[in-house]
Amino acid sequence: MFRNREVRRFAVLFAAVAVTAAVIGFLIRPAAGILSLLSSAAFGAAFYAFTRARYQKIAEVSEQIDLVLHHADRIFIGGSDEGELSILQSEVTKMTLRLREQNDALKQEKAHLADSLADIAHQLRTPLTSLNLVLSLLANQPDAGERKALLREAEELLTQMDWLLTSLLKLSRLDAGIVVFQSERVDVASLVDAALRPLQIPMELHDVSLRVDAPEGIEIWGDAGWLSEALRNILKNCMESAGDHGKIEVVCEDNPLYAGIVIHDSGAGFEREELPRLFDRFYRGKGTNAAGYGIGLALCKTIISRQGGTVTAGNHPQGGAVFSIRFLK
CATH class of the missing domain: 1.10.287 (Helix Hairpins)
Structure with a gap:
């Protein structure tokens, strides 16, 4: 505590004032001098006790900061006392928790990057x-x-x-985050047509029948190029799942709540345990036809969700897989 220059200066000043007051008191009356010495001693002891307690709390905070810097697992939880030190303890606790969260996030990103590279x-x-x-x-x-x-x-x-x-x-x-999506009105019928155009020849070669119900006038807000990319990935997945002589049905819907696109194929559908992971990156499924790379659906979900939409997948009651894309109005 006395290593602090301000504390030393205050102690010297306090001693000088106490001595001066005692001398004046004794000159006036011995009892006044004794009372002045006792008052100075009591005040000095109280100040010393309170200052020492404050410095102990500051030392605890400093120790906790040192632990944080050395990646300790302990965190400091401030007491219930009010005051400036309590506020400082609370801020240190918040800082510690924030640093811990960021450190855990960096570890997860590092592990994810290693897994992705593999x-x-x-x-x-x-x-x-x-x-x-x-x-x-x-x-x-x-x-x-x-x-x-x-x-x-x-x-x-x-x-x-x-x-x-x-x-x-x-x-x-x-x-x-370097992709900037355009926000413009997109005609859903034109979007479906643009997504299907590169897949028409493969569908003909595999004799996949296609039915599209896309009424005119249904519009959503988004980037037509990227949305077409997302929709094409789903259609490609459905084409591969349907196989030779399969069927694909695309239905566009519009109501006061949302505008959407529902895609249904005649393939084998999904196993129940696969449904939560269908849009995970590099997940290829467990079926015999899972010959893809596990990229298309992950890319699709990223594109749609970044533009405010949702995409879900499941099994159709009549068999096969069904994908649903929705954009709220």
Whole structure:
């Protein structure tokens, strides 16, 4: 306590005042001098006791700050006493809790980043291994027909890797918050048409029948380009789930509460334990047709939720999977 220069100055000043008062008291009357000494001693003792208690509390706060700096698991909880020190203790407690939350969040992000990098490496390794095998077979294949088939397979693998890298880049941009969505009126019928356009040829090749019920005049607010990307990922997932000779139904709905798009396929649907994880990144499901990369639905949900919408998935009462996109009005 006496290491504080202000306390030392106050002690010297107090001693000088006490001595001066005692001398004057004794000059006036001995009893007055004795009373002055006793009063000064009592006041000095009280001041010393209170100041020492305050410095002990400050030392506790300093110790807690030191523990926080050294990543201790303990946190300081201030007492119920009121006053400036209590306020300081409360602020230190808040700071400690905030730092702990941020530290835990950073640890989780670090673990998530490590897991994501491992998943990305695994996702890329599969087509790369297949591509190396195809190139090896192509080098030793004299038959022209077989060489064309192998070249087509190599092209498909390269297309898959290109789609995977493009989707990962989009996800990373969304995660970094550098994507600025446009807010404009989007016609839902035109949005569905734009999303279906790149999938028409694959649907014809697999004989997937398509029924679209999109009345004119239904509008939502958002970025047409990104919303089309999200819707296309769902439609692609439904096309793969429906398989050859499957069916896909797209119904647009509009009511006073929301405008939405419901997509239903004739595939096998989802297992009950899969439903909570369908939109998790890199989750591929447990079905035999789970041949994707677990990127499309995660990208879809990120795009829609960032624009104020919701997307859910479940099993249709008549069989198959059903996806529902809604935007509140």
